[in-house]
Amino acid sequence: xxxxxxxxxxxxxxxxxxxxxxxxxxxxxxxxxxxxxxxxxxxxxxxxxxxxxxxxxxxxxxxxxxxxxxxxxxxxxxxxxxxxxxxxxxxxxxxxxxxxxxxxxxxxxxxxxxxxxxxxxxxxxxxxxxxxxxxxxxxxxxxxxxxxxxxxxxxxxxxxxxxxxxxxxxxxxxxxxxxxxxxxxxxxxxxxxxxxxxxxxxxxxxxxxxxxxxxxxxxxxxxxxxxxxxxxxxxxxxxxxxxxxxxxxxxxxxxxxxxxxxxxxxxxxxxxxxxxxxxxxxxxx
Amino acid sequence: xxxxxxxxxxxxxxxxxxxxxxxxxxxxxxxxxxxxxxxxxxxxxxxxxxxxxxxxxxxxxxxxxxxxxxxxxxxxxxxxxxxxxxxxxxxxxxxxxxxxxxxxxxxxxxxxxxxxxxxxxxxxxxxxxxxxxxxxxxxxxxxxxxxxxxxxxxxxxxxxxxxxxxxxxxxxxxxxxxxxxxxxxxxxxxxxxxxxxxxxxxxxxxxxxxxxxxxxxxxxxxxxxxxxxxxxxxxxxxxxxxxxxxxxxxxxxxxxxxxxxxxxxxxxxxxxxxxxxxxxxxxxxxxxxxxxxxxxxxxxxxxxxxxxxxxxxxxxxxxxxxxxxxxxxxxxxxxxxxxxxxxxxxxxxxxx
Amino acid sequence: xxxxxxxxxxxxxxxxxxxxxxxxxxxxxxxxxxxxxxxxxxxxxxxxxxxxxxxxxxxxxxxxxxxxxxxxxxxxxxxxxxxxxxxxxxxxxxxxxxxxxxxxxxxxxxxxxxxxxxxxxxxxxxxxxxxxxxxxxxxxxxxxxxxxx
Numbered sequence: 001x002x003x004x005x006x007x008x009x010x011x012x013x014x015x016x017x018x019x020x021x022x023x024x025x026x027x028x029x030x031x032x033x034x035x036x037x038x039x040x041x042x043x044x045x046x047x048x049x050x051x052x053x054x055x056x057x058x059x060x061x062x063x064x065x066x067x068x069x070x071x072x073x074x075x076x077x078x079x080x081x082x083x084x085x086x087x088x089x090x091x092x093x094x095x096x097x098x099x100x101x102x103x104x105x106x107x108x109x110x111x112x113x114x115x116x117x118x119x120x121x122x123x124x125x126x127x128x129x130x131x132x133x134x135x136x137x138x139x140x141x142x143x144x145x146x147x148x149x150x151x152x153x154x155x156x157x158x159x160x161x162x163x164x165x166x167x168x169x170x171x172x173x174x175x176x177x178x179x180x181x182x183x184x185x186x187x188x189x190x191x192x193x194x195x196x197x198x199x200x201x202x203x204x205x206x207x208x209x210x211x212x213x214x215x216x217x218x219x220x221x222x223x224x225x226x227x228x229x230x231x232x233x234x235x236x237x238x239x240x241x242x243x244x245x246x247x248x249x250x251x252x253x254x255x256x257x258x259x260x261x262x263x264x265x266x267x268x269x270x271x272x273x274x275x276x277x278x279x280x281x282x283x284x285x
Numbered sequence: 286x287x288x289x290x291x292x293x294x295x296x297x298x299x300x301x302x303x304x305x306x307x308x309x310x311x312x313x314x315x316x317x318x319x320x321x322x323x324x325x326x327x328x329x330x331x332x333x334x335x336x337x338x339x340x341x342x343x344x345x346x347x348x349x350x351x352x353x354x355x356x357x358x359x360x361x362x363x364x365x366x367x368x369x370x371x372x373x374x375x376x377x378x379x380x381x382x383x384x385x386x387x388x389x390x391x392x393x394x395x396x397x398x399x400x401x402x403x404x405x406x407x408x409x410x411x412x413x414x415x416x417x418x419x420x421x422x423x424x425x426x427x428x429x430x431x432x433x434x435x436x437x438x439x440x441x442x443x444x445x446x447x448x449x450x451x452x453x454x455x456x457x458x459x460x461x462x463x464x465x466x467x468x469x470x471x472x473x474x475x476x477x478x479x480x481x482x483x484x485x486x487x488x489x490x491x492x493x494x495x496x497x498x499x500x501x502x503x504x505x506x507x508x509x510x511x512x513x514x515x516x517x518x519x520x521x522x523x524x525x526x527x528x529x530x531x532x533x534x535x536x537x538x539x540x541x542x543x544x545x546x547x548x549x550x551x552x553x554x555x556x557x558x559x560x561x562x563x564x565x566x567x568x569x570x571x572x573x574x575x576x577x578x579x580x581x582x583x584x585x586x587x588x589x590x591x592x593x594x595x596x597x598x599x600x601x602x603x604x605x606x607x608x609x610x611x612x613x614x615x616x617x618x619x620x621x622x623x624x625x626x627x628x629x630x631x632x633x634x635x636x637x
Numbered sequence: 638x639x640x641x642x643x644x645x646x647x648x649x650x651x652x653x654x655x656x657x658x659x660x661x662x663x664x665x666x667x668x669x670x671x672x673x674x675x676x677x678x679x680x681x682x683x684x685x686x687x688x689x690x691x692x693x694x695x696x697x698x699x700x701x702x703x704x705x706x707x708x709x710x711x712x713x714x715x716x717x718x719x720x721x722x723x724x725x726x727x728x729x730x731x732x733x734x735x736x737x738x739x740x741x742x743x744x745x746x747x748x749x750x751x752x753x754x755x756x757x758x759x760x761x762x763x764x765x766x767x768x769x770x771x772x773x774x775x776x777x778x779x780x781x782x783x784x785x786x
Contacts, residue, residue, distance in 0.1 A: 036312040152493045154509045174692045174730045176604040266608045270460040277618035279458040367763035384672025386744040387756035441672030454699030498700025603721040610693035617673045620747025
């Protein structure tokens, strides 16, 4: 009992008190536009910038999304060689507060294995639904459609979507890729509690995985008319030694014709997944 | 008494909330269509041949249909013989999508309990125009294409009949020639459409309405239709799986116009020339009227129109992550390859 | 008499035209025809404990451990319908527990793997599982019963 109380406490402390400095500075004195019921208006098309989807931890650039040992350091793995710099991983100060994810030792090993087997294991490659929080910082826009009773998020990537429930329906009856999201307002911040995700998604392309015990608490706060401060506290007692947190700005897509395009992507991976079963299979690596 | 009733009526009218009328409005004054709806109904799209061409069922007929359906489902749901044997070799004779192997138990089906009613009268079909409730005539090209598709349909006998009959290309040659639902690209039977049509299960829809954007969420295949209000269509080179939807209000009716489909709309036999106009109107606190007109000059010689109701539901949309769990598709393709190999290995003249 | 037969005719017509289980889907682009996946020449009867239930779409898959006559055990995957139909009736994933014995009759996958369609999946006593709280074989609860949201 006591350990989970401690965890719950650290979760809430992380959530309530550790507002990133950039968030505080920008939010000072800002009043968002509001819906008729007084809630801040998040309607619009938004997107994360930066390479969080490559690797959420702080890291310098890497030669490729999958690596092998070369005679003088790492090299792109053979299947990615011809993509050259297109398959390289940009550097980033990371979105994980504190820089590193607190993995349990056996989980750390598994993450390393995931990296070594990235091509077979990353669900993004098969166009699988991304889960939360990865959906937020995929390099694709998403749209928030919000009225006085509903808060709906439609993601361009894989046509993923989430409906934020404001009435808690109780524990999810089954696991799903995008989980169950229950929201409430804390002042002008939407707090979303996400449970019931299956264990199939990753946090990024770097093998950062979780179990089905994953519990995510997101916070969405408008900082300016065109920026959202996005924070997510991650808890998974099967995988991490303690809760940890990510934060990043979300940027409004300003172009007048901004909209979500189709990126169903299922049709793009049929050759990958089923091409060997064609009557006349085509050349494959 | 009378005068005070009149006064309170007038006051209510002035406040815009006369009870019994569509009292739910958004801050910008339009009817609020947001909510969850279960569109399952036993009324078919096309009018059955032996209702004498009528648009309406009598109350007695509707009651009989509901009872027959309940009885049939109850019968299919009673306990089976725990000492039963395997089903018959050669198939169990089941038709349609059950494919001579019996599909699965009825308890998975959620297709409604009865016909639907509009304006207090039961309907024999969703189609109302042409007035006989049946599709208009197809173009000769479309008829040819339908015949081509028919050429590739056979009852399931567990063999690679296309090898035996020398039909090429065969129906399982490539993933791209299989049905969109089998590939987990779009829900079967025009579930999301547009037009959205009732199907065998997972008929729940959700509308999220704002001034500038209205979203229609369809459970299969987690398809989000985004209606841009008072906007222009995308240019003609932008083609989309669900088409491009723009909307506007005509009084209290939401009119949604959809074009820019890609070459594979969900609506059976439709092409990229498909044009759908939908009209949503709130009938009462628990019901929307959904009416649609379909035009595809490549397929039908005339537009056709249908309508049915969207009743509110206490249920919710559940995740339908199809592609992620699509074991069947690989099974189907592998099965076809195995049967082809068997058919080719047999000397000519020998059959199963 | 005439009116009654007309009613019955119309009722039958409506049922046959669109409402019969799977029959109405044959003209349309069916989700997938079971006829594409399973072989009518390979009937199976499986009996054994569940080892796993995958509550996934487009189909639930039951993993059933079957013991052959020589004592070897193998696990068969049995295809059901959409779990969403069951969730909508208020049933939960843990309604079916590993270890629970089921009987399945169906047909084997055309690719000859240990897969079959769940033509009829029952508990050991023949009852359809997921048959509402009474389990008596009474019709399942009406749609919309699930009081969510």
